[in-house]
Amino acid sequence: MSIIHLSAVASQEPSAADLAGIEQEWPLIAAELDLLDAQIAFINAGPYASVLDRRRVRRAERRVLDLSRDLADQETAEDGAA
Incomplete structure (x- = not known):
């Protein structure tokens, strides 16, 4: 038995504000996915991980931090202007 009623969820669609928020955060989401890819590649390399593999992870971490x-x-700035 599901506690979520699908009819209630299916009828709800994201508002324009929700979509605008996703669009604004999309670069960060993409950077986090790139970081995850780099971490997976580093882990899968195991003992054969190179300096370049670690550098790729560090660059991806830095990009996530910068975008955050x-x-x-x-x-x-938006809160201060409002």
């Missing part, structure tokens, strides 16, 4: 900071700055 930029997104937080945008939200802070």
Whole structure:
């Protein structure tokens, strides 16, 4: 027995504000997916992981941090303007 009623979920669609929020956060989502790919490749390489594999993970981590900071700055600026 499911506790989620599908008729209630199926009738709800994202609002324009929800879609705009997703669009604004999409670069961060893509960077997090790239980080996950780099981490998976590093783990799968095991003892044969190279310096380049580790560098790829570090670059992906840095990109996630940079985009997170930029997104937080945008939200802070929007809150200050409102």
